[in-house]
Amino acid sequence: MQLNTLKRDDPELYDILMREVSREHGTLELIASENFVSYAVLQMAGGVMTNKYAEGYPGRRYYGGCEHVDEAENLARERAKKLFGAEYVNVQPHSGSQANMAALMTFVEVGDTIMGLDLAHGGHLTHGSPVNFSGRLYHVVSYHVHPQTGRVDFDELITLAREHKPKLIICGGSAYPRFIEFEQFREVADEVNAFLMADIAHPAGLVATGLHPSPFPHCDVVTTTTHKTLRGPRGGMIMMGRDWENPWGKVAPKSGRVKQVSELLDSMVMPGIQGGPLMHIIAAKAVAFGEALKPDFKEYTRQVVENARCLAEEFMSRDYQLVSGGTDTHLVLIDLTNKGITGKAAEKALEKAGITVNKNMVPFDKKSPFVTSGIRIGTPAITTRGMQVKEMKIIVDLINQVLSDPENQNIIDKVRNEVKDLCEEFPLYEQIRD
Numbered sequence: 001m002q003l004n005t006l007k008r009d010d011p012e013l014y015d016i017l018m019r020e021v022s023r024e025h026g027t028l029e030l031i032a033s034e035n036f037v038s039y040a041v042l043q044m045a046g047g048v049m050t051n052k053y054a055e056g057y058p059g060r061r062y063y064g065g066c067e068h069v070d071e072a073e074n075l076a077r078e079r080a081k082k083l084f085g086a087e088y089v090n091v092q093p094h095s096g097s098q099a100n101m102a103a104l105m106t107f108v109e110v111g112d113t114i115m116g117l118d119l120a121h122g123g124h125l126t127h128g129s130p131v132n133f134s135g136r137l138y139h140v141v142s143y144h145v146h147p148q149t150g151r152v153d154f155d156e157l158i159t160l161a162r163e164h165k166p167k168l169i170i171c172g173g174s175a176y177p178r179f180i181e182f183e184q185f186r187e188v189a190d191e192v193n194a195f196l197m198a199d200i201a202h203p204a205g206l207v208a209t210g211l212h213p214s215p216f217p218h219c220d221v222v223t224t225t226t227h228k229t230l231r232g233p234r235g236g237m238i239m240m241g242r243d244w245e246n247p248w249g250k251v252a253p254k255s256g257r258v259k260q261v262s263e264l265l266d267s268m269v270m271p272g273i274q275g276g277p278l279m280h281i282i283a284a285k286a287v288a289f290g291e292a293l294k295p296d297f298k299e300y301t302r303q304v305v306e307n308a309r310c311l312a313e314e315f316m317s318r319d320y321q322l323v324s325g326g327t328d329t330h331l332v333l334i335d336l337t338n339k340g341i342t343g344k345a346a347e348k349a350l351e352k353a354g355i356t357v358n359k360n361m362v363p364f365d366k367k368s369p370f371v372t373s374g375i376r377i378g379t380p381a382i383t384t385r386g387m388q389v390k391e392m393k394i395i396v397d398l399i400n401q402v403l404s405d406p407e408n409q410n411i412i413d414k415v416r417n418e419v420k421d422l423c424e425e426f427p428l429y430e431q432i433r434d
């Protein structure tokens with residue numbers, strides 16, 4: 001990829017970019033929500049569609065000159081429908097948070113009761129955290145995981161649901177290492193007559209290839225990000241397995257026709273909460289969905305899961321405590337309490353050694369979100385680089401060396417060198433490195 005113009009016209013930013021390219025190449029990226037997109041996705045995301053205003057939807061925009069961005073958005077929608085078996089897709093949300101906001105604002109009214117997995121138990125900010133719009137606009141009743149199993153406590157969920165009668169229940173989260181139990185959630189939602197919304201931001205890539213159960217037909221509405229296991233550009237998306245007439249009796253002003261739920265979702269995304277769509281990103285989503293439809297991507301996601309299982313076993317064999325005792329997906333959540341180190345200290349020591357993870361609350365954590373007792377580790381990015389089970393064993397050994405003596409600079413230096421050597425074996429973005 002040619003970056004000569006940037007180098008010439010803005011050497012300061014060019015250097016910053018090159019330092020980031022070299023950081024991504026030279027460190028082990030174990031943040032579960034990150035990945036490395038292909039050159040094709042990078043090119044489309046950095047392309048001229050960034051110039052285009054296209055408020056509205058394909059075929060009915062508020063601006064002229066949209067014929068080509070229409071083609072790109074239509075392709076993104078069609079490919080996503082095929083990937084997930086969805087009848088309806090909206091690819092315009094700028095991020096996962098926007099997708100959740102639009103879905104919530106379509107299905108529930110301000111002040112209504114919603115339920116979501118507690119943030120400290122693996123949920124996401126947008127699932128009802130008091131510091132987020134979701135916690136401010138709605139009456140939130142959080143559910144939790146069971147202290148023994150680390151999995152959703154369905155006894156608690158049904159008890160709370162019967163008591164509080166939520167209008168909507170959100171399933172899914174940011175640090176839940178197990179399959180999302182869509183069917184069990186559906187039973188609870190049916191009993192209390194609530195809508196069921198799934199947020200599959202994390203396992204979306206695995207859902208697309210059948211390695212994680214599908215949210216359809218169990219969930220009324222499904223949101224996701226496109227940049228985690230799905231390996232697309234940073235962004236969000238909303239889907240429904242089937243479209244249906246809206247149950248609130250909302251009608252089209254002129255004809256009096258009862259609107260479909262898809263129409264309400266579309267108009268909640270734009271003009272409800274967003275303006276002009278990011279057409280370069282939507283086109284890059286289409287590229288990524290095209291990649292995800294190919295057999296290689298299935299093999300990639302299979303390896304992501306195999307690598308995560310291997311990490312889990314290797315950590316457990318060194319007496320690390322894993323929330324839920326393992327993983328079904330691309331991530332493991334480690335409770336470091338028995339190792340006498342906080343999540344914050346672990347993240348910092350590992351970062352010095354060139355290993356990027358994030359501190360994470362564990363269920364029933366006694367420490368604050370800024371300190372935490374745990375770390376979350378994921379395999380999507382390192383698997384994209386081509387790393388397999390052999391490398392997972394090396395990585396766990398390196399992490400263990402650092403965490404066993406986190407203040408020891410000699411160990412950190414030694415591990416840093418081994419990380420560099422390992423990264424050299426799996427080069428990243430060679431075409432754009434200086």
Ligand SMILES: Cc1ncc(COP(=O)(O)O)c(C=O)c1O
Nearest residue numbers: 095096097124173174199201225
């Ligand atoms: C489950 C879940 N939902 C939503 C989001 C929000 O995505 P974004 O950061 O794109 O707003 C995330 C991001 O981490 C997530 O993990």
